Amino acid sequence: MSGNKANGIRYGMVIDVDKCTGCMACSVACQQENNVSFREDETNKLRSITWLEVYSLDNGKSYPEHRQAYLPRPCLHCDTPPYPPCTFVCPVNATQRDEETGLVNHIPVRCIGCRYCISACSYHARYFNWWDPKWPKPMEEMLTPDVSTRMRGVVEKCTMCVHRLQLAKEKAFIEGRRELHEGEYVPACVEACPAKAMTFGNLFDSHSEVAKLAKSPHAFRLLERLGTEPKVYYLSTQDWIRKLSDNVI
Amino acid sequence: MDSALIPEGVKRCSFRSFCLWLLVIFAVIGWGVLGGFLVLWKGLNQTGLNDSFGFGLYITADLAVIALGAGAFFTGFLTYVIGKKELKDIISLAVVVGFICYTGAQVVLLLEIGQPIRGWFSFWHPNVHSMLTEVIFCITCYTIVLTIEYLPLILENRQLDKVPEFHFFSHNLHEIMVVFAATGTFLSFFHQGSLGGLYGVMFARPFAFREGFFIWPWTFFLFVASAIASGPALTILVCMMLQGITRKQLVKREAISLLAKVTGYLLAFYLVFKFLDTWWWATSTAPAMGISFSEFYQAPYGIWLLIAELGVCGILPAIILLTPRAREDDVWLIIACVLNCAGIVINRFVFTVQNLALPVLPFESLEVYVPTWQEWAPTAALIAYGALLLSVSYRYLPMFPRERELNPLD
Amino acid sequence: MKLDRRAFVKLIAGGVGGTLLSPLPWKLADDTAIWTQNWFWRPSPERGGASTVNTVCQLCPGGCGISVRLINDRNAVNIDGNPTHPVNQGGICPLGAAGLQFLYGPSRIETPLQQTGKRGDLKTFKPISWDEALQILASQLQKMRQQTTGLVCVSGKSEGTVPELFSRFLQAYGSPNYLTMPAAADAQALGSLVSQGTSSPIGYDLENAKMVMSFGCSYIEGWTAPSRMMAAFGGWRSQTNRSRTRTVQVEARGSLSASKADEWVAVVPGTEAALALGLAQVIVSEGLYDRSFIGQHTHGFEEFRSLLRRDYTPEKVAGITQVDKSKIVALARDFARTKPAVALHGLGQGRMPGSVYDFLAVQSLNALVGSLHQAGGMSRKPQLPLAPWPEVVLDATSLRGKSAPRVDGAGGSQFPLSTQVFYNFVNKAKEGRVQPGVMLWVYEANPVHNLADAQSFTAALEKMETVVSFSSFMDETTQLADLVLPGPTYLERLEDVPTPPGLQYRVFGLSNPVLNPRFETRHPGDVLIQLAKSLGGSVAASFPWSDYEAALRERVKGLANVPSGRVADEPGIEPWNVGLGQNLEPNYGSFDELWEKLTEYGCWFDTSEPMPSWDSAFKTPTGKFEFFCQKMRQVGIEGSIVTYLPHYAPVEPAGDTNTYPLVLVPYESMAITNGPVANPPFMTKLLFDFQLKGNDSFVEINPETAGRAGLREGDRVELQTERGTVKVRVHLTQAARPGVVFIPTGLGHTAFDSFIKGKGVNANEILVVRQEQITGLATWWDTRVKISKI
Ligand SMILES: Nc1nc2c(c(=O)[nH]1)N[C@H]1C(S)=C(S)[C@@H](COP(=O)(O)OP(=O)(O)OC[C@H]3O[C@@H](n4cnc5c(=O)[nH]c(N)nc54)[C@H](O)[C@@H]3O)O[C@H]1N2
Ligand SMILES: Nc1nc2c(c(=O)[nH]1)N[C@H]1C(S)=C(S)[C@@H](COP(=O)(O)OP(=O)(O)OC[C@H]3O[C@@H](n4cnc5c(=O)[nH]c(N)nc54)[C@H](O)[C@@H]3O)O[C@H]1N2
Ligand code: SF4
Ligand code: SF4
Ligand code: SF4
Ligand code: SF4
Ligand code: SF4
């Protein structure tokens, strides 16, 4: 990975599709954690914000050979050298990859809403605020102060719960540490998953669980051929699921 | 009524008819303003755009209009830098058309971004890697250049010219116009390229992505070529249209013929490279991304788009324009120019809409984009705005230096 | 004025340069940049110190430990799973994660309400004070008690001290009519009673099973305790679990549970139990059963064997279930040879009681392979060692009530076994066959929406003199109430959460109020105590506590008196690995310390109760596990010998096959809640656009079925059953069995707020309820249906 430090930190995720029960708790936890807005009618899926979208896949076979699986998709925090598809194109530097951690951030207050990044991301990981985010009065009280609410006309996406990294770093700093322990910084979705289908950590740390799983023979990434180098890996022992991960002529 | 404003020695329609005509134009503009207002007030939810179609009709219209506006810089380049004197006849018209295209595009761009009030952040927090930054910088600068090129023409209005300062100012500007023409050429070359780069750099979008040269994808160069191949065609069209409407000869036929010939060669030149690009893209770039050429063309965005763009609106007009007998015939010339312009619009459309309609994740399916009236109205208003500026400029400014000579008042 | 070219250029250049060099444009630009980044209408969440309070989720019976994050000890901003809690081990389900949308939901009821106009008219609800509300209720109860004891209570919860207080109140007051919402547990309790002599709820040692065969249970889609099931599933699929647990799903629909199973056995809907008996037949005929258990601890095996031989050969079962003969044989061998293997009962999420024989069939499979009361098998949910409350004080009225016939006829001559026959109550009330002047209480339930054949309950409600709701939300049932006594939500109240359904070890959860009640709500426990006090006499004497907390503490004292058990104060303890019968060293010394720790961590658990041994497990007349159920005969149920044996006794779907050619089967998913609460916005957001589009919900049908009916994806159709019609759209999927229409439950609300109201249709409006002859238990799994394009 040219352009990236050889042995720094690369936060990443492994999602075991076989373990995933399709409950979507991850997606709800993300919405709660990140003050994602909601509307009365969210059935236009092309205008509905879910940083962690759960896709429904099937093997295309007839009853009773038919099988389905759900595939949760946060932002994949592409590690493309030198820039991910989305940050490369942003005219105002509203989204960048932090080269210390590999996390692809996005600053809504900087974003001009040109949606060039939306067009550039082949994973549909970015969402536009088509409406003014509004919460019914009492529900404003459940907004967390850890993450700013967004405004109409800007893009938003999964930040890998970067504010949790910030909190973990602060805690470590107070305790006089410069490095975080494994598991000290865990995103909300990973924490919520009742089946423990998601694993998070430093992909560059060969001892970490996530690095080991990412090297599993069952590991794959979405659209590897595009060279986007996602830092979110998937696991499945099922061929039909792996086949759906990439385009092959 | 307004005769004092009309250039000396030329005939114009009655003020009454002119007002009626303006009324029509203002109706369309009003419709566009209403659509635009709704978009600004209520947000982009008023459009047919969504998270799949980040770009849509606005961007298509912008890109097409900017490409077609290339007639201004290219005619300027031929006139001032190369020194094709016969084009002096048509240069003012080319500048006005260019000015219309660029200013109109910027207004529509403002509607298109979600936070128009932050539009200028690209100057304040620029990302030098972004093709869009390049586009925004170049378009802005070039619009300034076009304004400067347009200004002397405005100041030559019969009444304004009476003010000595204005006279002095416009005279001085004329003197240094070659500098602006050169600057314009440089800027325009770059941003036409950046517009192509805008798509070509999307390496996660197999339909748009192109390999390239140094930091530029091939689309960078193709967009430049296609713009200069079609821009002058629009200039010719507008000129012929004005001559048709006014039932007057406004420029010498040599000027039009020269421009038509140049356009023909440029179009042929562009098509050679466009075909090479398409072939390489279909057989090499796309397969490497795991996608076959046929997967790119799915109804309603079928292969007909490619045939229309490169065949009917590409090869056909090129042949017409390169055949001297055909291009000397007004009807054939108009057909060729219309097809040429349409080809460029289709090209910008497929890069914008078809590109985004296609699924990239294997488990997704094609999406179809349907613009709303709030998108059509400002687009129509953009055209009406062009008509307005042209009408007013023609009526009150000496846009065609040979008009008096070619149409003596008896 | 003279201006030459030089001067002109100078003027322009100087002007531009001067302005640019001054700080003015830069300062203005920067200010504008900041200004354009902040909008006053953007909600600005209150900042402040964060704290975390542990409690227990009560949005379903799953009993998960949760940690609620608060800002300034006031605003709850997040709910996470509590990693120290043994049931969910830090995980959480989507409903639990969206819990704050209930706390802050727009459909909360803020004060007691009295209906002053027509029932169902929201505008004529008059807010009243608690004193007024209690006075109205007490005086009415007082008056009723002198003439009749027509008080009926429907509780959505079956276990815990608050439901106990309700049932206690009814006893003391003198009414036998305490009902809980129908559930698979009803059939399980009756089945256990007749075959094992005890009606304790079932517990499964799933974490230690090597093979799990689910007979129609949505085992990862909300069956029993959802988070526990998902955690168990994650364990089964663990990368480090070398001898991986195999799962088999027997179901008509290619659900997620089916797709995620190692094997999906697609059966005709409603024939799941027949397949179980088919497997039993192969196991018996091939001699693969547990000889020591069958030989020494069972009664009626020979009768069962002959029945199997006669009616459940692979050929016959293949005919019923449409599963290949060879597959039946292979599955049976696999199930008998994999040890330990366990078979699960309870269709879908377990909301439908079904037939007692279905339970007996599945249970017999566990018995045959020796999986009853064994590690990795099926057992009882251990009881919590809670201290008892003093006996209820009975006066003449309450004694009379105790022996009075129940409103639903349960325990009478028609249904001697049953403790409740819910739909008998519904049908009798609907037809006006209950005494006049009945008062209905509804607690933690929304029967008007959630019961199959929803219209019948609504019609029954109309016949009630008074309807009292204890709900925190303006749900469909509460809308029709005369008096609303709103309770606080689970995040604002103290309450015990006893061992979740299906668990094999003891768990006592304590739900703590994480913040002060946001509105004028009152704990139903406190309401009952206050009500009893104002009724006076023996009723008051039966409620000797000052408040609910005192009553709860009294029971919890029992936990401190057993020498085992821990408050879950650290993550990583997995009770199923500790082993049942193993004592856990208590991490508290006294009751006070236990209580304090409980309020801090929210959970006590214990593994000291071993599974019952085969010698002592069965309280039947023979002291053995009875394939041949003596108890049925004892209570006077008549019939042939088959009546007393596990067998396949389908209750034919209602409607004739000519008018209604297809079969309608409801399905449940994790993304749509079916409980007393409606879908929170966060969850509705998750629905695919082939489940809900605008306000239209979709039914699933096979493309082949659709082709025959001339239907295409997204077409609008009318579904007609004997019960009624609804309008939906169709989603074509190969997950649907040809000839079957699958309809999601939990949608189609007509109450709550704009985020849920009017979205989709309520499946319960067209599901036809049939009742089992001997138990009155209801089933609505399959209904005949006609589909027509509109
Ligand atoms: N978790 C978390 N931590 C954060 C942030 C976050 O977003 N999340 N934001 C960070 C940021 S951006 C900032 S600026 C800091 C702010 O951090 P602080 O600078 O600590 O801000 P305040 O909490 O406003 O505290 C300022 C203190 O000044 C006092 N004060 C008010 N007026 C006067 C005055 O006129 N004279 C004097 N002498 N005292 C006065 C107030 O009473 C208060 O005690 O917090 C940082 N810390
Ligand atoms: N109620 C209230 N309002 C306040 C204040 C207060 O104390 N109380 N304090 C005021 C003060 S002092 C300040 S400074 C402002 C702060 O106000 P804001 O700047 O609006 O809020 P923040 O939440 O601090 O962060 C802004 C955004 O940065 C993004 N972000 C987070 N981490 C990163 C990162 O690592 N990289 C990038 N590029 N983006 C990131 C997040 O998506 C977040 O949306 O609020 C002001 N407003
Ligand atoms: S997934 Fe999309 S948004 Fe996320 S880093 Fe990659 S390109 Fe950017
Ligand atoms: S939408 Fe926002 S983040 Fe995306 S490219 Fe445009 S300015 Fe950048
Ligand atoms: S990492 Fe955080 S922001 Fe990203 S999907 Fe998970 S919860 Fe959402
Ligand atoms: S929470 Fe876990 S199991 Fe549920 S959908 Fe997300 S990844 Fe899958
Ligand atoms: S499974 Fe039940 S108890 Fe657990 S979090 Fe979900 S709703 Fe709450």
Ligand SMILES: [Mo]
């Ligand atoms: Mo700040």
